[in-house]
Amino acid sequence: MIQTITAPAPAPLYVELARSLEQLIEQGTLRPGHRLPSVRRMSLQRDVSISTVLQAYTLLENRGWIEARPQSGYYVRPRLPSNTPEPRMARPMAKPSYVGVKDLTAEVLSIAVDPSYVPFGAACPDHSLFPTKKLARILASVGRNDPALLGRYAMSLAFDPLAREVARRYLQAGCPLSHDELVITIGCTEAINLSLRAITKPGDTVAVETPTYFGFLETLQSLNLRVVEVPTDPRTGICLDATRDAFANNDAKALIVMPSFSNPLGSCMPDAKKEKLYQLLTEFDLPVIEDDVYGDLHFGERRPKPLKAWDTDGRVLLCSSFGKTLAPSLRVGWCAPGRYLERVRRLKFTNTLGTPVVLQKTVSDFLRNGGYDHHLRSIRRAYHHQLHLFAQAILRHFPEGTRLSRPDGGFVLWVEMPAKVDTLQLHREALKQHINTAPGALFSVKDRYRNCLRMNCGLPWTEATDAAVRTLGELAKKQL
Numbered sequence: 273m274i275q276t277i278t279a280p281a282p283a284p285l286y287v288e289l290a291r292s293l294e295q296l297i298e299q300g301t302l303r304p305g306h307r308l309p310s311v312r313r314m315s316l317q318r319d320v321s322i323s324t325v326l327q328a329y330t331l332l333e334n335r336g337w338i339e340a341r342p343q344s345g346y347y348v349r350p351r352l353p354s355n356t357p358e359p360r361m362a363r364p365m366a367k368p369s370y371v372g373v374k375d376l377t378a379e380v381l382s383i384a385v386d387p388s389y390v391p392f393g394a395a396c397p398d399h400s401l402f403p404t405k406k407l408a409r410i411l412a413s414v415g416r417n418d419p420a421l422l423g424r425y426a427m428s429l430a431f432d433p434l435a436r437e438v439a440r441r442y443l444q445a446g447c448p449l450s451h452d453e454l455v456i457t458i459g460c461t462e463a464i465n466l467s468l469r470a471i472t473k474p475g476d477t478v479a480v481e482t483p484t485y486f487g488f489l490e491t492l493q494s495l496n497l498r499v500v501e502v503p504t505d506p507r508t509g510i511c512l513d514a515t516r517d518a519f520a521n522n523d524a525k526a527l528i529v530m531p532s533f534s535n536p537l538g539s540c541m542p543d544a545k546k547e548k549l550y551q552l553l554t555e556f557d558l559p560v561i562e563d564d565v566y567g568d569l570h571f572g573e574r575r576p577k578p579l580k581a582w583d584t585d586g587r588v589l590l591c592s593s594f595g596k597t598l599a600p601s602l603r604v605g606w607c608a609p610g611r612y613l614e615r616v617r618r619l620k621f622t623n624t625l626g627t628p629v630v631l632q633k634t635v636s637d638f639l640r641n642g643g644y645d646h647h648l649r650s651i652r653r654a655y656h657h658q659l660h661l662f663a664q665a666i667l668r669h670f671p672e673g674t675r676l677s678r679p680d681g682g683f684v685l686w687v688e689m690p691a692k693v694d695t696l697q698l699h700r701e702a703l704k705q706h707i708n709t710a711p712g713a714l715f716s717v718k719d720r721y722r723n724c725l726r727m728n729c730g731l732p733w734t735e736a737t738d739a740a741v742r743t744l745g746e747l748a749k750k751q752l
């Protein structure tokens with residue numbers, strides 16, 4: 273048989289131009305802060321049209337290489353040196369453990385909302401990054417146009433137009449979902465809580481990544497569940513061999529995982545790894561709770577596919593919310609519980625009856641008419657930029673030997689300092705300077721991560737922010 277081999281189509285001109293500029297930035301020919309030639313000059317230099325240059329600059333901007341400054345031009349963004357050491361992976365846990373009560377978690381959370389503290393400890397961007405004014409206008413008009421909404425219970429699983437919007441967005445991300453598979457919840461927190469209650473009973477063991485989001489540990493504690501922590505690679509996510517061991521040797525009954533930009537590591541599992549994880553879950557016939565709250569905050573061009581995209585038999589309970597992208601205080605989240613839909617539906621009913629329709633309608637109106645995609649593009653750029661500024665300041669001010677995660681999405685950094693630094697002590701001392709931090713101890717049930725810290729980089733970069741990072745670094749250096 274004769275096979276015809278067709279050569280791959282050449283990349284469009286603007287992609288070629290963007291690639292060649294990326295190379296110049298990577299090689300250091302164009303350095304951070306450097307201004308790129310104006311669009312007209314570049315078009316003359318490279319003998320391409322103005323629109324090709326504009327498209328190439330927009331592509332580079334979306335990929336986080338350059339930024340446009342109003343009335344000034346395009347500038348190369350700061351980047352982390354590629355040889356910055358990354359945090360080390362933890363060891364597996366010998367046996368499951370119950371979660372102890374941590375007063376520290378409540379303390380960090382209560383101070384997180386106190387505006388007199390620098391909020392390095394919260395995983396919440398500054399309010400200026402959310403479209404609060406537009407949302408406030410929509411909220412007012414929802415109440416004005418249909419006051420009867422306030423006088424009714426929200427008994428259904430979901431406000432239909434919102435569920436359709438959420439499902440449509442997952443379809444775009446390569447994860448077909450039907451709107452009637454969704455339960456709208458009070459934030460992702462309720463979605464996780466209901467999911468755990470649907471698939472476990474007290475005393476069961478649940479596998480989690482380590483380090484993991486302390487909110488999970490609090491929920492597991494409140495449901496009297498045991499935890500087995502699974503080592504997680506700071507880039508590619510949960511270790512599959514260790515997950516297999518947790519299932520085989522520790523009798524884990526479920527897994528909670530953040531495949532796309534985990535908190536606190538920022539790791540993102542490649543598609544092939546997600547597929548293998550799904551196969552492992554099938555082999556052990558176990559359910560998995562997928563937390564996807566950071567999935568929309570990718571810096572690359574493509575939104576990572578949720579694990580749910582591989583779910584052929586309904587074992588993935590996908591949980592998420594608009595808390596990290598649109599407005600944390602509207603508390604609108606969702607759960608796509610697969611084969612556990614009926615159980616989650618009943619638990620939702622006993623938990624909170626329903627999610628306020630006024631809030632669901634506000635979000636769905638914003639999604640339909642408020643420019644959500646435009647907003648997402650602008651916060652992704654902002655988070656990406658701020659992560660780099662924070663990372664550079666940390667490397668400048670923190671003790672020598674500090675290791676840093678390099679997430680491709682989200683807005684938190686995981687910082688590992690030399691072993692002698694005690695971040696609990698650092699936290700106490702930083703509080704005296706009105707700086708709130710999230711010490712590593714919060715992210716594990718074991719005595720781990722004593723020299724680690726999660727940094728919230730969703731804050732505007734100002735001299736005060738830089739000074740607070742410097743203060744933290746100086747306090748840490750004093751301990752050495």
Ligand SMILES: Cc1ncc(COP(=O)(O)O)c(C=O)c1O
Binds near residue numbers: 565595604605
């Ligand atoms: C991984 C993760 N899941 C869930 C939440 C809570 O989400 P929500 O505010 O929608 O309840 C957070 C908040 O920090 C988080 O980091």
